[in-house]
Amino acid sequence: MLGIISLLVIFFSYYMTIAHTKFGKSLKAISSNPLLAEVVGINLKRYRIGIFALGSLLAGIGAMLSALDVGIAPNIGFPVVLIAVVSVVIGGTGVFEGAFLGGILIGILQALSVWQFSARWQSTLVFLLLIVFLIFKPEGILGFGRRLEEVKA
């Protein structure tokens, strides 16, 4: 319950920041063309440090919530990060709602795989889904297609 409430609060405030402030717009500018963003007066270094801090802050909140649920150990981070990457790719990179949708989908898939097969094949299924998405729809569910020359080699 605490998890759901904090999810909604964070999601809402995050969404407001990204979609309706200058900060969010600058971030989009940086991600699409760092050089141009610097030319129009965005302090690239400061924004990069800032977004790293913000990302870590959110990761910290997530960690706090999961620690209340399942406890902590020094090596719990890595698998979670991998799952997070999968959900971002599946939901759609570059689209704010993507990570949200991807996270929910991965959560449902994991629960279903435990129910249908066994908990042991959980990560196999998640990563198979990642491969399927990478091959057939690399921009994710909500992402929009990129032109070929935009994709960095």
Place this chain on the structure above:
Amino acid sequence: MNYLLHILIIISIYMILSSSLNILVGYTGLLSICHAAFYGIGAYVSVLLTTKLQVNFFAALAIAMLSASLLSLIVSTPSLRLKGDFFVLATLAFQIIGFDIFNNWTPLTEGPYGIAGIPSPKLLGLSFNSPAKYLLLSSAVASLCFLITRILLLSPFGLALKAVREDEIAAQALGKNVTKIKIKAFAIASGLAAVAGVLFAHYLSFIDPTSFTVEESIFILSIVLIGGPGNMKGPIVGTVLLIIIPEILRFLEIPNSVAPNVRQMIYGALLVIFMYFRPQGIAGVYVFE
């Protein structure tokens, strides 16, 4: 004495691994993090053949190589359509699936219990059962692998790999089938990784899936990146450095509970320092992007 021999054997095994990954990372420009999966495939195939079917070690070695090369097609054909970060993600996904198969296909691989009692290799009545004898075998195999990689990379095929790394479109314009070249490079690198897996399994005479994790893949990758990708000396320097540094810790009287963590910290710090000050690695000629 046995301790020194042990380190030398481990170095020879990792030399095969890192120089085969160097074909992919350094020469073809493909950042793959599923090398430990092929290392594991080699180990498991040969172990299952020798323990369950009593196949000769050298036959098992050949079959393990072939099967790893064939299985690499499953990884390479779909993931080579992807570029940059997405390719890395796809190889990561295959690595995790590979580990899950080793860990969960219990009827075949015994899962997390591992397989024990792997026989030592025999050749003409000589059994390689002591570390000294095994060092002979592993260093001979390692030098053979190194020779094969060297011949391959100096041949026109090696030049084609470099061309693909430098400019894919230009290579294609000159009539090279880029996808085919990449698939071949992948198959060769995986076959060599399987050789390392076979040597590892028959040396320890026990394997379990924890030797073939994502962390292992990243470790092999950091050997290549620190040693210097795109150069045949690079992986050798990297292997010697990264295998010996943690061994020094044993003599510094660091308690056993702390030592593995200190080792991880050293690897991490080394990678960061190298990315900052010498991104091409110690002996490298090529900056990986």
